[in-house]
Amino acid sequence: MLGIGHLARASRIASAMAKDGCQVTVVTGGVPVNGFPGPDVTSVTLPPVVASSAGFSGLADQTGNAAGEEFLSARRDLLLEAFRTAEPDVVIIEAFPFGRRQMRFELLPLLDAIAGANPKPKLYTSVRDILQQQKKPGRDGETVALLRDHFDGVLVHGDPGFVRLEETFPLTSAISDKITYTGLVAPPLPPETMETFDIIVSAGGGAVGRDLIRASLEAASRVAIDRRWLLITGPNLPEQDFAALAKDAPGNVDLVRFRKDFPSLLGRAELSISQAGYNTVGDLLVTGCRSILVPFTAGGETEQSVRAERLEKLGLALTLPEAGLTTDQLVDAVEIALSRPKPSNPDIDLTGAERTSAIIRDAS
Numbered sequence: 341m342l343g344i345g346h347l348a349r350a351s352r353i354a355s356a357m358a359k360d361g362c363q364v365t366v367v368t369g370g371v372p373v374n375g376f377p378g379p380d381v382t383s384v385t386l387p388p389v390v391a392s393s394a395g396f397s398g399l400a401d402q403t404g405n406a407a408g409e410e411f412l413s414a415r416r417d418l419l420l421e422a423f424r425t426a427e428p429d430v431v432i433i434e435a436f437p438f439g440r441r442q443m444r445f446e447l448l449p450l451l452d453a454i455a456g457a458n459p460k461p462k463l464y465t466s467v468r469d470i471l472q473q474q475k476k477p478g479r480d481g482e483t484v485a486l487l488r489d490h491f492d493g494v495l496v497h498g499d500p501g502f503v504r505l506e507e508t509f510p511l512t513s514a515i516s517d518k519i520t521y522t523g524l525v526a527p528p529l530p531p532e533t534m535e536t537f538d539i540i541v542s543a544g545g546g547a548v549g550r551d552l553i554r555a556s557l558e559a560a561s562r563v564a565i566d567r568r569w570l571l572i573t574g575p576n577l578p579e580q581d582f583a584a585l586a587k588d589a590p591g592n593v594d595l596v597r598f599r600k601d602f603p604s605l606l607g608r609a610e611l612s613i614s615q616a617g618y619n620t621v622g623d624l625l626v627t628g629c630r631s632i633l634v635p636f637t638a639g640g641e642t643e644q645s646v647r648a649e650r651l652e653k654l655g656l657a658l659t660l661p662e663a664g665l666t667t668d669q670l671v672d673a674v675e676i677a678l679s680r681p682k683p684s685n686p687d688i689d690l691t692g693a694e695r696t697s698a699i700i701r702d703a704s
Contacts, residue, residue: 348376366381424453437483525618543614563671630682
């Protein structure tokens, strides 16, 4: 919808299941990202839609035009065709019904198709450990009703010792019998890379995060100027913004859209500066890289702030506010972070992909 975190997590889970001997079909519906899902699964790509704003207030096609009824109906029909073709024993829906309300036009018909199938497949929802907190009355109740009526289980991709679902979903007690914690879906320890960047700045998918990249460019010319910086803008940053940033990049900075070896680069880096998305944090925890987190908060988003604050309390990160971020703030934080030792191994379960595969294999 906006970033690439959900796609990366779902792809890691799908690859773990394929490695376990499952035949996996992954249906994606956002802008394609190189490398996701992996080559070990059957991939079905629906006509892409994206969030038309940072607040997720509507849907647009890949060119930015509002997604019309004909376009959305075609997506729905392709999704249902993929379900019929796969004849699955298990269906996993990412985020819905906790999120993805904009996609009800195709997901509710999918629920009906699952309910009417013979044999009827098991149905799970796959959610991250920290949810966006609902502000509209009744939304959490609607989620519970859909879960009770349609879903066999809720796979919470987190460690309850780090954060529990009830901390961001107040009606958790109503679905407690369906919940299984899997651990965080983190990558394995990445292979060594010969290339080294001292400070790595990343902006997730790149649809948001331009201000973080801009502040980092300016910081690179003022602090740690003897160090090599890598700024990863994300594949979805508009081309005119990327060109403007590249023009202003100082000599100690490499500016790129995407690095497939991002986790390996973190393993050799002295410091990471990033948002606080689920997958980026997983990479940081696996590699033990120092980190400055600038959680995404536009449109009333709360998930990344909760994660960043929890990590800061554990001594695993420094946190800066996204709103009003200044170069001075970033320069000060870089100096503080580099003066500290690298964080120790966290006591957080990072085996979520493998555990999810075992749960699904046993259920089917």
